[in-house]
Amino acid sequence: MRVLDTKASELRGAIEENRSRRKLIYDGGKVEGKNVTYRDLVSTNIDDMKKFQQDRRGQLDKLNVLKNREKELQNQKSEILKMVPRNFHNE
Secondary structure (H helix, E strand, O other): OHHHHHHHHHHHHHHHHHHHHHHHHHHOOEOOOOOOEHHHHHHHHHHHHHHHHHHHHHHHHHHHHHHHHHHHHHHHHHHHHHHOOOOHHHO
């Protein structure tokens, strides 16, 4: 029975620790060793991710433009090759 009681008290301690951490985050507690709140830290990380995603979208747009240009050039090449006789070098 004592084993179960000690296990229950350990679990209660873990629950209370998690509750206090959650409360710190929601209420704007300070990050250890820094003068920044958890909320500020999370918001700056989110802002950094948004900037990264926006940059990535811009790069993908440029890549898609290049791929479209490549397709156009391939189509032009195939049209030109249609006009060239098959064995033009033998003539």
